[in-house]
Amino acid sequence: MYDRIFAGTLLLLSGLVAWAAAQFEVPFQYEPLGPKAFPYILSALLALASLWLIFKPSADDWHPSKQVLLRLVGALVLMYVYALMYEPMGFIVATTIVGAVFSWKFGAKPVVAGVYALVMSIVSYFMLTDLLQLNVPAGAIFGG
Incomplete structure (x- = not known):
């Protein structure tokens, strides 16, 4: 149960990170991955980890x-x-x-x-x- 609560919180956080990254106004950069890409990558990783915990919670009942x-x-x-x-x-x-x-x-x-x-x-x-x-x-x- 705690896994799913934590995962839901992380999923919400991943959405907030993606929303914050969308608000960035970044001028043209010479690098292929500008500063906007890293929050999107972090958001995607958080979302994937969250979904994993939601659908496959830990069998360990640790409190x-x-x-x-x-x-x-x-x-x-x-x-x-x-x-x-x-x-x-x-x-x-x-x-x-x-x-x-x-x-x-x-x-x-x-x-x-x-x-x-x-x-x-x-x-x-x-x-x-x-x-x-x-x-x-x-x-x-x-x-x-």
């Missing part, structure tokens, strides 16, 4: 405990905070903070989590900017 639900809500709040920090603090700082908290929550020691998140953020930043040539915010607090 999340209160602790698991609290962790899930905490993860959602953390992702919301990440979205708020992303522009003003920039990719590296925001991703380092959120990555460190997630690593720590998954069992890493705080120092190891912080170092891992910092290295991951810096490597990801240069991969996104240099290899994929995407515009990733450096952060308004740094004058970017």
Whole structure:
């Protein structure tokens, strides 16, 4: 039953993602896949996964405990905070903070989590900017 409720929510979300992508006004790009294609791809994948869960729900009758639900809500709040920090603090700082908290929550020691998140953020930043040539915010607090 919970699978189908979750799947219905995901199906609704996939429709919202497709609707939001349709609202994008993107000037002509030289790339074959512009920024409008990725939300459509995400929407299609979400819809397919949702339909799979609706028609073939899991046979496992697992019910999340209160602790698991609290962790899930905490993860959602953390992702919301990440979205708020992303522009003003920039990719590296925001991703380092959120990555460190997630690593720590998954069992890493705080120092190891912080170092891992910092290295991951810096490597990801240069991969996104240099290899994929995407515009990733450096952060308004740094004058970017």
